[in-house]
């Protein structure tokens with residue numbers, strides 16, 4: 001009987017702790033999700049970049065898959081991953097600058113620009129090495145333009 005009470009009390013305490021933790025950091029999921037998305041895009045861009053620079057041999061199938069992945073991943077990007085307040089120095093691990101929310105229209109435009117460049121690359125990457133190389137600036141430029149404006153550089 002005593003143990004039963006103890007177990008119930010423990011379960012209740014754990015539930016409270018979980019809720020308290022969530023209340024402390026309501027943005028943890030959004031920050032983690034967008035980091036995962038960004039890292040996956042970087043990984044696939046690295047595959048394309050390696051071929052573009054001649055570090056790895058051009059392979060149309062591998063390049064095409066990487067480009068398709070970037071297009072799919074960039075299509076997931078939206079303000080849903082950037083809830084208001086999930087910014088640098090307010091949400092743990094966030095390097096998202098507050099100007100994202102004060103300049104939201106431009107930020108969303110930069111998401112579209114990446115989607116356009118990534119969609120163009122899906123054809124270029126499968127065609128030949130020269131087309132892949134020609135498309136790299138478009139994607140790389142779209143990533144860089146947004147980071148320059150909206151990401152706090154890591155020290």
Ligand code: HEC
Pocket residue numbers: 031034035036038039041042043045070093094095096097107108110111114139142143144146147150151152
């Ligand atoms: C529309 C804006 C935008 C575009 C486009 C964009 N990013 Fe990001 N990226 C961000 C922001 C904002 C952060 C910081 C997010 C945070 O820390 O919460 C970030 C963070 C990152 C990170 C760091 C992730 C981490 O774990 O800290 C990587 C890597 C990254 N981006 C790669 C890319 C690549 C590769 C592309 C292009 C294929 C790209 N990003 C396109 C806005 C963008």
